[in-house]
Amino acid sequence: xxxxxxxxxxxxxxxxxxxxxxxxxxxxxxxxxxxxxxxxxxxxxxxxxxxxxxxxxxxxxxxxxxxxxxxxxxxxxxxxxxxxxxxxxxxxxxxxxxxxxxxxxxxxxxxxxxxxxxxxxxxxxxxxxxxxxxxxxxxxxxxxxxxxxxxxxxxxxxxxxxxxxxxxxxxxxxxxxxxxxxxxxxxxxxxxxxxxxxxxxxxxxxxxxxxxxxxxxxxxxxxxxxxxxxxxxxxxxxxxxxxxxxxxxxxxxxxxxxxxxxxxxxxxxxxxxxxxxxxxxxxxxxxxxxxxxxxxxxxxxxxxxxxxxxxxxxxxxxxxxxxxxxxxxxxxxxxxxxxxxxxxxxxxxxxxxxxxxx
Ligand SMILES: Nc1ncnc2c1ncn2[C@@H]1O[C@H](COP(=O)(O)OP(=O)(O)O)[C@@H](O)[C@H]1O
Ligand SMILES: [Mg+2]
Numbered sequence: 001x002x003x004x005x006x007x008x009x010x011x012x013x014x015x016x017x018x019x020x021x022x023x024x025x026x027x028x029x030x031x032x033x034x035x036x037x038x039x040x041x042x043x044x045x046x047x048x049x050x051x052x053x054x055x056x057x058x059x060x061x062x063x064x065x066x067x068x069x070x071x072x073x074x075x076x077x078x079x080x081x082x083x084x085x086x087x088x089x090x091x092x093x094x095x096x097x098x099x100x101x102x103x104x105x106x107x108x109x110x111x112x113x114x115x116x117x118x119x120x121x122x123x124x125x126x127x128x129x130x131x132x133x134x135x136x137x138x139x140x141x142x143x144x145x146x147x148x149x150x151x152x153x154x155x156x157x158x159x160x161x162x163x164x165x166x167x168x169x170x171x172x173x174x175x176x177x178x179x180x181x182x183x184x185x186x187x188x189x190x191x192x193x194x195x196x197x198x199x200x201x202x203x204x205x206x207x208x209x210x211x212x213x214x215x216x217x218x219x220x221x222x223x224x225x226x227x228x229x230x231x232x233x234x235x236x237x238x239x240x241x242x243x244x245x246x247x248x249x250x251x252x253x254x255x256x257x258x259x260x261x262x263x264x265x266x267x268x269x270x271x272x273x274x275x276x277x278x279x280x281x282x283x284x285x286x287x288x289x290x291x292x293x294x295x296x297x298x299x300x301x302x303x304x305x306x307x308x309x310x311x312x313x314x315x316x317x318x319x320x321x322x323x324x325x326x327x328x329x330x331x332x333x334x335x336x337x338x339x340x341x342x343x344x345x346x347x348x349x350x351x352x353x354x355x356x357x358x
Contacts (some may be wrong), residue, residue, distance in 0.1 A: 001073070001074060001076040001110070001111065001293060001294050001295075001296070001324075002021070002023040002060075002074065002075045002076070002324055003019065003043065003046070003072050003073070003074055003111060003296060004021060004023075004073050004074070004075045004080070004193040005019065005021070005073040005292070005297060006018075006019045006042070006043065006046070006070070006071070006073075007019075007069070007070070007071045007072075007200075008039070008042045008068075008069070008070050008292065009068060009069040009070075010061065010062040010065040010067065010068045010069065011038065011039055011041075011042045011045075011060060011061075011062060011069075011070060012035065012038035012041065012042075012059075012060060012062060012114070012349070013035045013062065013348070013349075014035055014038055014039065014042065014062070014348035014349045014350075014351070015062065015349060017039070017350075017351045018335060019353070020324055020342070020346070020353075021324070022048065022324075022340065022341025022342035023324055023338045023341070024322075024324060024325065024341050025324075025325045025327070025337060025338070025339075025342075026324075026325060026326050026327065026340060026341065026342045026343075026344065027327050027328075027329065027333045027334065027337075027340035027342070027343050028040075028326070028327070028329070028333065028344045028345075028346050028351065029328075029329050029331065029343065029344070029345055029346065030328075030330075030345060030346030030347050031148050031330065031347065032330070034346045034348060034349070035346050035347075035348070035349040035350075035351070036218055036300070036301070036328035036346050037053070037117070037300050037328065038328075038349070039328075039346065039351060040115065040117075040293060040298045040300050040326060040328060041053060041060070041262065042070045043072075043113060043296075043298060043326055044113050044115055044298060045060075045070055045085055045109050046070050046071075046072045046083055046085060046107065046111060046113075047083075047089075047108055047110070047111035047112055047113040047296070048104060048107065048108065048113065049094055049103070049104025049107050050083055050104065050151075051094065051180065052115050052117060052119075053119075055307070057087055057088065057089055057090065057092065058089040060087060061087065061088070061092060062087055063242070066088060066089070067086060067088040067089075067174075067275050068086075068087045069084070069085070069086050069087075069089055070083075070084070070085045070087075071083070071084045071085075071324070072084075074110050074111045076110070076293075077237040079094060079118070080258060081097055081110050082097055082098070083096055083107055083110055083111060084093070084094075084096075084098075084172075084311045087270045094106070094107060094315050095110070096110065096305060096353055099344075105140070105147055107326055108137075111296065112141065112287070112294065112295065112296065113296040113297070113298055113326075113354065114283065114284050114295065114296070114297050114298065115280075115297075115298040115299075115300065116276075116277045116280050116281075116297070116298070116300070116302065117300035117301070118271055118273075118300065118304065118305050120127050120276040120277055120280065120299060121272040121273045121275075121276050123279060123280075124256055124263050124264050124272050124275060124276050124319065125264055125272065127178050128252070128253035131253055131254045132239050132250075132252055132253065132254075134254075134283070135191055135194070135195070135252070135254055135282070136150065136191075138190055138194050138198060138283045138286065138287070139190050139194045141286075141290065141291070141294075141346075142194060142197065142286065142287070142290050143162075143193075143194070143289070145186075145190075146187075146190055147286060148180075148240060149183050149186045149187055149190070150183075150187060152183040153178075153180065153183035153184055153187055153248075153249060153250075153309065153337065154250070156176045156179040156180040156182060156183060157176075157245055157248065157250060159176045160173050160176035160177070160245055161243070161244055161245055163175070163176065164239055164240055164243045164244065166243065170240065171242070172325035173239070174236075177232060179247075180232070180248065181228055181232065182228055184221075184228055184248050184249045187249045187334060188220050188221075188228065188252075191218065191220075191249070191252065193213045194286075195216055195218055197286050198216070198283065198286055199215065199216055201282040202214055202216065202278060202282040203215065203284060204276055205274065205281055205282055205317060205327065206258075206278055207273045208313060208317065209277070209310065209313055209314060209317070210258070210267075210273075210274055210275065210278075210279050211272055212258050212259055212267075212277065212283070213258065213259050213260070214256065214257070214258055214263075214275065215256075215257045215260070216254050216255065216256060216257070217254070217255035217256075217257055218252070218253075218254055218255075219252060219253045219254070219255065220242050220246060220252055221248050221249045221250065221251035221252040221253075222247040222248070227330040228247070228248065229250075231247040231310045232245075232247055232248070235247045239263045242284055256275060256279070258271075258275070263275055268313075270305075270306070270307075270310075273306070274306070274310060274314065277314055278317075281317055281318065281321065283295075284323060285296060285321060288322070290328070293330075295321070296324040296325075296326070297318065297321070297323050297324070297325055297326070298326045298327075299318065299325065299326070299327040299328070300328050301328050301329060301330070302314065302315065302327070302329075303329055303330070303331075303334060304330070308335070311335065311336070312336045314336075315334065315336030315337050318334050318336075318337065319337055319338065325337070327340075328346075330332070343355060
């Protein structure tokens with residue numbers, strides 16, 4: 001899978017861009033505030049249907065305009081799919097091959113970009129929601145049934161929570177328990193199986209990048225010494241009192257441990273960034289092992305965050321993954337990645353190829 005071509009209109013500071021990409025390594029060089037991250041954001045949006053910087057669409061629409069447009073041509077096994085996103089200040093519309101798509105998950109099966117940016121440490125520092133999303137993104141790419149089961153679970157959860165409201169019949173909540181337990185049990189299995197796949201690669205990257213023992217500690221979303229069903233029964237009174245389902249896979253988390261201690265209590269901010277980058281790369285490696293040539297990686301200004309030696313080590317791992325790369329930098333002399341197949345200069349929101357790709 002290769003993002004071969006991209007058109008961007010009225011996105012952030014980019015008025016218009018029409019770009020052709022190299023299948024391996026694209027480098028965007030420009031001064032601060034020139035639009036480099038904005039371009040990565042547009043590429044990310046194409047595959048994820050959201051930004052990695054903000055939830056607010058109005059931030060993405062170019063100032064003074066009503067909407068943005070991002071269109072990408074993705075080549076895979078000799079076929080091209082056209083992905084299109086139209087965004088206004090309120091809503092987005094996703095089209096795949098000219099047809100309206102049901103949701104962002106459909107985009108991800110055509111073009112699944114990963115990002116490592118200066119905020120990557122939030123994966124470890126912030127609450128469990130980010131880590132659940134990370135986990136589920138990984139499972140989605142190795143387990144074809146994941147999306148359907150995830151949707152079933154969340155439908156049952158919504159219905160159950162609605163039935164827990166004071167004005168509804170108390171018996172209605174337990175009607176949803178069997179569905180919640182069935183779908184939740186399946187999701188739990190899938191997540192465990194995925195973490196078994198991810199852990200060896202993460203341990204390997206952790207040793208290479210940090211010289212430390214990195215492990216994952218999965219928390220299912222209920223106490224480890226009981227089953228989901230037992231936990232649901234035990235939580236029934238509390239659920240009714242607070243009108244919400246307290247236990248289940250929607251409460252799962254993955255602790256990242258360094259030498260047996262919780263990472264955010266053990267390592268520095270700089271090491272947390274490396275660790276979060278290692279997680280992202282391990283996820284990409286697992287995905288590539290399943291579907292070679294399917295991944296894409298966005299690296300936003302890696303040189304700003306890491307010192308020379310660590311940066312070199314990280315970029316060596318990146319290079320070995322052999323996925324399509326989109327990298328930003330202040331200067332073109334990034335160590336470890338070799339020569340870019342396509343180099344672009346970015347200034348005042350204008351993106352210009354330097355020489356020709358390939
Ligand atoms: N919606 C918008 N409309 C116009 N300009 C914007 C919008 N959002 C951000 N910008 C501007 O885009 C510029 C480039 O930002 P950014 O892509 O983060 O640059 P870089 O990554 O090159 O440092 C900034 O000056 C910012 O103020
Ligand atoms: Mg930037």
